[in-house]
Amino acid sequence: MIEQSEWREGLSDPSYERVYTDVHNIIVHHSAGSNIDTNYTGIVRNIYIYHTEIRGWSDIGYNYLLAPDGTIFKGRDPGNLEQDNVKGAHFCAANSGTMGICVMGTYIEVSPSQAALASLISLMNWKLGKDSLDPLGIYTHVLNSALPVIAGHRDGCATECPGEVFYHLLDSIRQEVQKAFNACGYEARPVETAIRSYVSPALTISYASQY
Helix, strand or coil: EECCCHHHCCCCCCCCCEEEECCCCEEECCCCCCCCCHHHHHHHHHHHHHHHHHCCCCCCCCCEEEECCCCCCEECCCCCCCCCEEEEEEEHHHEEEEEEEEHHHHCCCCCCHHHHHHHHHHHHHHHHHHHHCCEEEEEEEEEEEECEEEEEEEHHEECCCCCHHCCCCHHHHHHHEEEEHHHCCCCCCCCCHHHHHHHHCCCCCEECCCC
């Protein structure tokens, strides 16, 4: 994986108090950017600048970003926490309990590359195996009472993300993750059924974004 110290070189480091979150849902995004730009480090840097300088967030919003060639970039700086458990800013202002993965590109009419999908499946399998979460499961969220453990951004609020074509691949992606999960001998733990009070729904009613 590409470390923050590498892709963020020359940019200001984020300085804020990180928050730990116990992840139950992986949220899949696309960057809504170019599908032909191969300067992947530059893309991540630009997203960081957009999130921090334009949106005014403390750091880049995603936990991980995946390039079309399969390269995985570590996103939000975890400080003394773990990369996969630092709370991000990517899911409709209700980020607790989620981990965000952004695949670079726009996938409204085309699908991500096979290399990107392979990295996505591997990364999700590792995370779900680590936390004993069912790849085909549902984990109730304040924004969606039937939020899949592997979900798209649009499953939480009004957005095209992660793109029409990519979104409709999620069922097959879940199946591929399940195969890898089983092959690794992982076991899923029981799922809680109560709605988790991440934020007041009033904070998210009008939220909409392409990201």
